[in-house]
Amino acid sequence: MKNYIFSNKTIYLSKDLPTTYMNLNGWSIICVTGLDKKKYLNNQFTIDINMINYDNYKFGAHCNINGKVWTSFLIFQYKHFYIYIVRSSVCKKHIHELKKYSLFSKVNIFEEKKFCLFGLCGLNSSKLLENFFSIKLSKKKSILVIHNIIILKINKPIERFLIIAYKKYLVDFLKFINCKAKYSNEMQWLELDIESCFPIMNKEIMGRFILQSLDLKKWGAINFNKGCYYGQEILCKYENKKINKFIICSIIGKSNKNNITYIFEPVEYKDVFGNRYNAGMVLSWVHIHKKKILLQVRMKINFFKRENNFFLLSHQDIDFKIYNM
Incomplete structure (x- = not known):
């Protein structure tokens, strides 16, 4: 199936990128709540959910029983639930597959459409955040929560930030950033993901390729030592035979x-x-x-x-x- 992409905005390579922010409409935010959320996700995802904390996120993947990737994601813990970010084009199918085995588990999995998701990147973007929030960004923490706004720091291909919050908490920040940065669209964030070599999981791609052949291992998106999860047997065989x-x-x-x-x-x-x-x-x-x-x-x-x-x-x-x- 052909997939056409057009953009009216000027998109830059990271080395040429001015301070820029964008509304990331092409990505979806999924929340997981319930008493069994940690155990359930651990049995489904390729990473060890026990390793996730409030200070740092992890990249991970959700595979089918044959080890082929439904989606990759960025996941972290916030308050009493887990939040992770996927491409919108794979969201519905991914949630359907993830919920298949949840009948006897106390877990609730849903897309949170009330959250707004923005990207901030380019020259001086970290200084803008520090000035607005009157803080000093930590080099050890990749997650900052302040005034009910979640900020995730990504270091590839350059330092950039994902900003997540309900709309009412973002009004003042967006007014401030609008005067300090260029407004672009989500294609700029896509460019940075492509430049980082993070696999873009569109609906045409999901379920077609085994995890290692999408280079997700280098992002720490798989754990070979934890308990069973869907696709684990195939993925371990693939890894042991070194056939990627x-x-x-x-x-x-x-x-x-x-x-x-x-x-x-x-x-x-x-x-x-x-x-x-x-x-x-x-x-x-x-x-x-x-x-x-x-x-x-x-x-x-x-x-x-x-x-x-x-x-x-x-x-x-x-x-x-x-x-x-």
Whole structure:
């Protein structure tokens, strides 16, 4: 299935990004409450829920019984419940799969639509937060809660922040930030995720790939030592046999917006003799400043070399290079 993405806003690479904030409408917030919430999530998710606390979040994944990823997420503890963030396009299906086994557990899983979710990034973004809240951001803590506003600090590819709160608590902050930062849209946050090589889980991708082949292991999104969870047996076998042949990376090249890129489009490598090889596939992309396009690719590891040139059928005669190593 083809998936088209367009944006009217100017999107920047992280190295060129001015202080920017954006409303993240393409992401959803899920809350889990109930007496059995910790045990239930531990039996479903690939991470050890016991390792989550009020100061730091974790990346994790929810897999099917075959170890293929329904969604990746960022999860943390807040008050008496767990909160985690997923792409909106996978939210409904993910919740349906997660609830399947909850009949005899005291757990409530729901999308919290009353929360607002914003991103803040770029030059001086941390200083803006410190000035508005009259605080000093901690280097040891990745979560700050102040005046009922939750702030999550992410360090890749640059320091950036997720801001979560009910709308009534954000009014003064948004008035302040509107005078200090450029307003963009969610495509800028998507660009930063692509640049970070964090796998973009759209509805077309969910349930298709095993966890390690989406490079989620490097994000600490799996624990091989905790108790059983769905997909664990397959994931452990895959890990023990060391058979993963894929990496998530980003490639960059010139863009022509009349050329339509699509999810699963093959990425080809051409050697010095003119032979072409299937090197990977496109998972997501974004058009960026100065008429370029940044693509997230699930690439075969043996083609992951800085000197290699890559090609797409949708962008004929344009060379793509690996953007980050």
